[in-house]
Amino acid sequence: MSEPVVFRNGSVLTMDDAHTVLTGADVLVVDDKIAEVGVGLAVPEGTVEIDATGGIVMPGMIDTHRHMWQTAMRGYGADWTLTQYFVWYYLESGKLFRPEDIYAGNLLSAIEAIDAGVTTTVDWSHGLQTPQHADAAVDALEAVPGRFVLAYGNIQQGPWEWSTSDGFRDFVNRRISSGNDMLGFQMAFDVTGDPSFPEKAAFEVARELGVPVTTHAGVWGATNDDGIRLMHENGFMTPQNIYVHSATLNKDSYHRIAATGGSVSVSTESEQSAGQGYPPTWTLRDHNIPVSLSMDTSVWWSGDLFSAMRTTLGADRSREHMAAHANAETVTHLHLRAEQVVDWATRGGSKALGLDDKVGSLQPGKKADIVLIKNDASPVMFPILNPYGHVAFQAQRGDVHTVMVNGRLVKRDHRLVDVDLAAARAKVEATVEHLIGEMGQEAWEKGMNPDIPETKVMDNPYTYTQWDAGSAQWKH
Ligand SMILES: [Zn+2]
Numbered sequence: 098m099s100e101p102v103v104f105r106n107g108s109v110l111t112m113d114d115a116h117t118v119l120t121g122a123d124v125l126v127v128d129d130k131i132a133e134v135g136v137g138l139a140v141p142e143g144t145v146e147i148d149a150t151g152g153i154v155m156p157g158m159i160d161t162h163r164h165m166w167q168t169a170m171r172g173y174g175a176d177w178t179l180t181q182y183f184v185w186y187y188l189e190s191g192k193l194f195r196p197e198d199i200y201a202g203n204l205l206s207a208i209e210a211i212d213a214g215v216t217t218t219v220d221w222s223h224g225l226q227t228p229q230h231a232d233a234a235v236d237a238l239e240a241v242p243g244r245f246v247l248a249y250g251n252i253q254q255g256p257w258e259w260s261t262s263d264g265f266r267d268f269v270n271r272r273i274s275s276g277n278d279m280l281g282f283q284m285a286f287d288v289t290g291d292p293s294f295p296e297k298a299a300f301e302v303a304r305e306l307g308v309p310v311t312t313h314a315g316v317w318g319a320t321n322d323d324g325i326r327l328m329h330e331n332g333f334m335t336p337q338n339i340y341v342h343s344a345t346l347n348k349d350s351y352h353r354i355a356a357t358g359g360s361v362s363v364s365t366e367s368e369q370s371a372g373q374g375y376p377p378t379w380t381l382r383d384h385n386i387p388v389s390l391s392m393d394t395s396v397w398w399s400g401d402l403f404s405a406m407r408t409t410l411g412a413d414r415s416r417e418h419m420a421a422h423a424n425a426e427t428v429t430h431l432h433l434r435a436e437q438v439v440d441w442a443t444r445g446g447s448k449a450l451g452l453d454d455k456v457g458s459l460q461p462g463k464k465a466d467i468v469l470i471k472n473d474a475s476p477v478m479f480p481i482l483n484p485y486g487h488v489a490f491q492a493q494r495g496d497v498h499t500v501m502v503n504g505r506l507v508k509r510d511h512r513l514v515d516v517d518l519a520a521a522r523a524k525v526e527a528t529v530e531h532l533i534g535e536m537g538q539e540a541w542e543k544g545m546n547p548d549i550p551e552t553k554v555m556d557n558p559y560t561y562t563q564w565d566a567g568s569a570q571w572k573h
Contacts (some may be wrong), residue, residue: 102147104123107151157466171205206395209395213494217312231268257296261376279503294327309339325340362554363376363390366393390406477491
């Protein structure tokens with residue numbers, strides 16, 4: 098193991114159960130664990146000192162749903178709806194991804210995660226057309242010193258097909274081990290609501306393997322209350338399940354989720370642009386359903402949980418005001434607080450993933466996944482009066498100064514440590530070249546530029562008049 102490390106003299110958001118905040122405090126890391134948190138810590142000889150003065154020290158953030166393979170097409174679908182996304186990946190071009198393309202996307206996404214202070218990311222990997230694709234996905238995750246959870250999926254087959262194949266079973270045996278907290282495992286598939294419930298076979302595999310299921314639920318036009326009811330009636334709703342989006346479910350479905358202890362991964366930026374439904378935090382609050390945050394896919398957005406916190410606050414508050422105004426009322430006190438979204442971005446994730454005994458807070462004995470937000474060159478880093486508000490609304494990932502994962506410094510002084518960005522760039526460029534080559538330049542361009550519906554500018558009564566200089570009056 099390397100020498101101990103101490104973060105000195107920062108504003109420390111411990112995110113422990115009491116949400117203890119310490120100012121001018123230190124966090125000492127020995128080996129892969131947090132040894133002590135407090136003011137003026139005495140440290141062992143040879144400890145590496147990181148000056149956190151003027152900065153915020155917080156737990157590494159946790160993203161519970163990201164289709165990392167799609168990062169190879171970063172930004173391509175910026176103007177897509179969910180329909181265009183489905184057509185592109187599910188129907189037309191998703192099958193063009195080779196194992197090396199999965200690798201390229203995952204590698205870039207994994208690097209982006211640690212750079213942004215996201216120390217644990219669920220790779221919602223639904224492009225695994227073959228076990229070779231899955232090997233490539235894991236190879237990339239293992240090449241980057243972050244904490245990941247592979248959520249295995251394959252949109253080119255029904256879950257009852259791939260999950261029962263010998264190739265899948267062999268992959269799990271070869272690559273996944275239960276005690277590995279650097280690489281967790283889930284199964285990722287959606288439940289269509291087909292009354293014959295074909296997904297049952299996949300749930301049975303998950304139960305047999307003892308792995309959680311993550312599923313896009315409550316996605317407008319795609320997954321609905323029938324899916325939730327089928328899962329519940331067949332006994333497959335467990336506390337480990339993660340229901341992604343859950344934006345268009347009825348009360349009965351939310352009751353079923355709450356009663357069985359599952360959690361919801363809210364992807365506010367995605368829900369706002371793509372059309373899964375209104376970001377559901379406002380109603381999850383009423384049902385007391387636990388929340389974690391996610392960024393979904395970099396084909397639209399980036400792997401930036403500051404953005405997730407910010408948009409989630411905005412969407413929740415926006416809806417609260419709109420609902421009040423519809424009743425001619427004024428919101429005087431907001432329900433959703435900055436402190437809450439910081440909790441969702443840290444503890445929310447660790448609880449959802451069953452990792453809460455290991456990560457999610459800065460407490461002695463936990464694994465050292467730590468982010469220092471500090472930027473001495475930025476006018477935005479002072480004064481730090483409300484540290485939760487500062488994280489949610491003021492800071493951005495360019496302010497992520499130092500990142501530690503499992504006791505290892507992976508970013509220091511705003512620079513990634515031992516990461517070959519040029520190699521990742523070359524791999525991603527090869528994937529883009531491959532996709533353009535297969536699709537043709539014209540189809541590639543067209544896929545990126547969906548038609549814009551016509552905007553009909555409404556009639557404006559004030560434009561029907563003109564100034565008559567003779568009579569010095571407006572005339573109709
Ligand atoms: Zn998704």
